[in-house]
Amino acid sequence: MEGRLSDLIIRLAGGISQRRMYFDAHPRVAATSREVAGDLASLLRDMQAVSLTVGVYGGRFVRHGRYLVGPSIAGRSLVDFAERLQCGGFTFSLPLTADDLTGFFRLAADRSRRWDSLADARAAFAAAGLGHIALEAPLVEEIDDAAADDDEAGAAAGDFARLVPAYQSMYDAVAGNALLVGSNGAVDVAGAVDAGASLVALAGQGALDVMQFLRYPDYDSYTIGHSVRVAALSTMVARALGWPEDVLCEVAAAGLLHDIGKGRLPSEILFKPGRLDDDERRVIETHPELGVRLLLDNGEDSAVIMSAAWGHHLRHDGGGYPHSRSDHRPGIVAELLHVCDVFEALTARRPYKTSLSPRRAFEFMLRDAASFHPQLLATLVGTVGLYPPGSEVLLGDGRRAVVVAVGADLDRPRLRITAGPHGRAIPRDQQPDLDLAAHPSLEVAELLEADLVPAAG
Ligand SMILES: [Fe+2]
Numbered sequence: 415m416e417g418r419l420s421d422l423i424i425r426l427a428g429g430i431s432q433r434r435m436y437f438d439a440h441p442r443v444a445a446t447s448r449e450v451a452g453d454l455a456s457l458l459r460d461m462q463a464v465s466l467t468v469g470v471y472g473g474r475f476v477r478h479g480r481y482l483v484g485p486s487i488a489g490r491s492l493v494d495f496a497e498r499l500q501c502g503g504f505t506f507s508l509p510l511t512a513d514d515l516t517g518f519f520r521l522a523a524d525r526s527r528r529w530d531s532l533a534d535a536r537a538a539f540a541a542a543g544l545g546h547i548a549l550e551a552p553l554v555e556e557i558d559d560a561a562a563d564d565d566e567a568g569a570a571a572g573d574f575a576r577l578v579p580a581y582q583s584m585y586d587a588v589a590g591n592a593l594l595v596g597s598n599g600a601v602d603v604a605g606a607v608d609a610g611a612s613l614v615a616l617a618g619q620g621a622l623d624v625m626q627f628l629r630y631p632d633y634d635s636y637t638i639g640h641s642v643r644v645a646a647l648s649t650m651v652a653r654a655l656g657w658p659e660d661v662l663c664e665v666a667a668a669g670l671l672h673d674i675g676k677g678r679l680p681s682e683i684l685f686k687p688g689r690l691d692d693d694e695r696r697v698i699e700t701h702p703e704l705g706v707r708l709l710l711d712n713g714e715d716s717a718v719i720m721s722a723a724w725g726h727h728l729r730h731d732g733g734g735y736p737h738s739r740s741d742h743r744p745g746i747v748a749e750l751l752h753v754c755d756v757f758e759a760l761t762a763r764r765p766y767k768t769s770l771s772p773r774r775a776f777e778f779m780l781r782d783a784a785s786f787h788p789q790l791l792a793t794l795v796g797t798v799g800l801y802p803p804g805s806e807v808l809l810g811d812g813r814r815a816v817v818v819a820v821g822a823d824l825d826r827p828r829l830r831i832t833a834g835p836h837g838r839a840i841p842r843d844q845q846p847d848l849d850l851a852a853h854p855s856l857e858v859a860e861l862l863e864a865d866l867v868p869a870a871g
Contacts, residue, residue, distance in 0.1 A: 418457050419477070419482075420482060420484055422450070422453055422454060423482070424488045425446070426450060426518075427485075427488065427489035428446070429443075429450055429515065430519055430522040430523055431589060431638065432519075433519035433520060433522070434525075435592065435596065438520055442681075442685060446519075447515040447516040451510050451514065454466065454506055455508060455510060458506075458508055465506065467505040467550060468505075469503035469553055470493055470497070470503045471502065474486040475489065490581070490582050495522040498525075499535040500535060500552070501532055501549035501551070501552065502551055503550040503553070504550065505547070505549075505550060506547055507547075507548065508546070510546045510547070513543075514543075514547055518544060520542075521539070521544075532551065535549055580612040581642070584670060585638060585642055586609070587605050587606045587609035587610075588638045588670050589638050590602060590605065591670075591671065591674060592677050595677030595708060599678075599708060601674060601708050601712045601714070603671065606671050607663060607667040610645065610662075610665075610666030610670060611663045613645060613646060613649055613666045614659065639762075640673070641672065641673055642669075644672065644755050645666050645667075645668075645669025647754040647757065647758060647794070647798070648665050648750050649669065650798075651754065651797050654796065654797045655789075661718065664716055664719060665718060665722075665750065668718050668721075668722035668747060668751060669722070669751065669754070672705070674705045674709070675701035675705025675706070675707075675708060676701045678708065679701060679704070680697070702724050702726065702735065702736050703736050706720055717745070721747055721748045724736070725748025725751075727755075728744040729785040730744075730752075731785065734752075746790075749786075749790055752787075753787065753794050756786075757779065757794060776800075796824070797820065799820030800824045800861075801817045801858060802817065803817050803819055803820065803827075805817050805862070807829070807861055808862055809857070810856055810857040810859045811835055811856060812835035812836070812837075813833060813834055813835050814831070815832055818847065821849070821851050823851060825850075826851045827858075828847065828850070828851075829847070829848045830846070831845055831848055
């Protein structure tokens with residue numbers, strides 16, 4: 415149930431981002447409003463409840479006195495909305511309609527709008543006819559920090575304060591540029607480089623932090639989350655290869671900007687749910703060239719950023735696109751982006767497809783090994799491992815653990831045990847470390863689903 419709630423919060427936030435790019439009657443906005451209303455209704459039915467409250471406290475989502483870590487990062491725009499409304503959360507009640515959500519997204523999307531008090535905000539909701547969405551009074555009681563530390567995603571909770579601003583600045587850099595490109599063809603490269611620098615600063619403190627970004631699903635098919643994750647992966651791999659700090663910042667920015675040309679594609683094709691026909695595919699394949707044009711028109715001259723935008727769909731063996739008659743080879747940064755782009759696409763969970771585990775994704779990539787620079791692929795495998803840091807696993811003896819680091823043997827990561835064999839959570843300060851390399855008889859039985867958040871109550 416908590417996984418579904420997390421999904422829902424992230425979809426609500428995705429609806430806000432989407433509404434910022436479009437308008438009420440846009441088919442994508444209408445479809446999201448309908449789908450989220452339907453999902454909320456079915457969740458309530460399954461909970462045998464008529465309303466659902468999600469609290470916001472101290473910049474995070476809260477439910478039953480615990481922080482919801484993942485949704486608080488990926489659903490940042492919804493937290494921001496609650497803060498502008500000066501409320502302590504939202505209660506969604508049946509019968510919730512698609513119109514309610516369209517109105518909700520419309521109010522949330524206007525970031526310039528502020529309310530002087532909760533009473534003002536409630537009046538605005540009433541004026542907009544949002545009768546099935548109530549604004550809760552601010553939570554006054556202290557959230558028990560010890561309880562938050564007890565949770566199974568405690569690793570993320572502890573680093574939360576540093577993760578949120580970095581994720582947010584990257585997300586804003588990609589979303590902001592998508593808006594700029596769509597309206598007047600401008601690109602804010604400096605903003606992307608700044609956001610890249612915040613990622614690099616975070617990556618310096620350990621893989622665990624950055625890998626958290628990989629765990630959160632997003633439902634924004636404008637590839638915002640995709641670009642953020644590709645930037646995070648590329649930066650981790652570049653760091654593992656020992657590339658210098660200033661290059662890492664450019665690599666991070668290159669990851670954030672690599673799909674910038676998609677902002678110039680017709681949305682009917684870019685967002686088409688089904689299979690593309692040959693003509694549509696050819697249109698999609700123009701995005702690297704469009705991206706480089708945009709960057710050039712904006713006076714950009716970073717070889718790293720330009721070559722990534724141009725060459726991230728070129729294969730190591732010379733295939734891929736953009737097609738070129740000369741035997742032009744992609745640069746090393748373009749090759750790095752290509753490896754990370756494919757891995758992200760395979761492992762991402764989207765509304766229309768399931769994700770592959772890292773193991774399956776690597777198997778898939780190795781079957782087409784000629785497409786990838788061998789050293790870069792090997793470094794990606796070694797950096798992410800079969801069980802990426804930050805993910806949760808079930809052990810053969812029934813205990814649960816969080817992956818702390820990739821081991822020398824990719825099957826045997828270093829872990830922190832979070833729950834005993836019967837699922838009983840272990841308090842954060844008593845969670846033992848366990849190096850699977852030292853326990854040959856113990857195996858990882860299962861990689862748990864990526865969106866798990868602390869069980870409520
Ligand atoms: Fe691309």
